[in-house]
Amino acid sequence: MHPHTLTPADSNGWLNRWLETTADLARLQYAHPMVDAVIDEIDGRMIRIGDRWLADFASCNYLGLDLDREVIDAVPAYLDRWGTHPSWSRLLGSPILYEEIEQRLATLLGAEDAMVLPTITHIHNSVIPALAGEGTIYLDQRAHKTIFDGCAVARSHGATVLRYPYEDFDALEALLRRRPTIGPRIICSDGLNSMTGNAPDLGRMARLAAEYDALLYVDDAHGFGVIGERTADELCDYGSRGNSIVRHLGGSYDNLVLVGGFSKAYSSLLAFLALPTQLKQALKTAAAPYLYSGPSPIASLATTWEGMNVNDRRGDELRLELHRLTHRVLDALAELGVHTPNTSGYPIIEIPLAHAEQIDEVGQHLFDRGIYVTMAAYPLVPRDEVGFRVQLTAANTDAEVTQLITVLGEVADRFQLQPAIRDERRAA
Ligand SMILES: Cc1ncc(COP(=O)(O)O)c(C=O)c1O
Known part of the structure; x- marks a missing residue:
């Protein structure tokens, strides 16, 4: 069914607006082999789609733990002990694994509780709705769609949602200065975008939050496991232990909820949420999924726990490998004179096209040459950043990265990419 036949025309204002917004994605979904693909088989980070093998640079398995023998081999013992799935909601009862994970996670993050x-x-x-009540949410305009959706629920319960331009903290401050008369104030942002x-200036946000009596709510889905506390003996500038953005940037959990x-x-x-114990206790009944949603399967609790074991023992080595592979790609882009918004050196590399309308052709070329990436169509990125996103994981091989770099050169030759900005900086 074509998306525009989803409902009778004009029967639903917001839905029609949303369908219009996602029209580019819908077109790719119907027409492009690199969107909504069926993966028939994997072999390491190589994936087979039909009769074609491609190197996967769309995976978010940054540490490669999905393929880690030690983690995989540990799972059956958990299933023998607990069965496949605890189908109590958490408020009814949780296998002790949950307690253990929460305690260990709080210690890793250096937070009061998790x-x-x-x-x-x-x-x-x-x-987000439980924290905001009928107060005001200050929302980074480029925050993840799931944060926007949480804010929409909050708005339907009476909160006011004010957006500020991506990382424009002067604009944020101007909004904060306009004090609303009632309710809490929450600043919502991605961590590693x-x-x-890139990571936001968390220090500046924390100072603004403190000054204007707001709570900072930060989603570090991509930073957790990748970046961590800075230490004198760290193996690379991702830091140590992968304990997320607050520790990486030397911040504190005062007035901050980390997700x-x-x-x-x-x-x-x-x-997870990293939060004070008192808030955790309140959310057990105030946040619906703790009671109304099913829990994670035992296999996921097992791979979480075993992944934390691996993280303790050799996580920093995995991050060093991730750093090395990422910098091979970033160095190659710099040599090609191609722009990426990535100034951080972290393993998410978006490559915008000079001409957004070439996205289908560029994607087809990548696919034909055995490279699988995320197509960054609007509204995943602003219209002037339409292109594709490459992600590295510690399980990618040098051969795969070499092929990626070769194909990036071809794309730069055959299509127009945006030229590097002269003073683009990134960590070494
Ligand atoms: C920044 C960010 N937040 C949230 C999510 C959604 O995470 P989950 O799959 O745990 O709902 C994603 C997933 O892609 C994400 O990138």
């Missing part, structure tokens, strides 16, 4: 639910989407949709690959997930770096269906 609370886990199956996905970040569950968390945003329930926790899922498209630019993250295990579904990317840890390859497990589980997500």
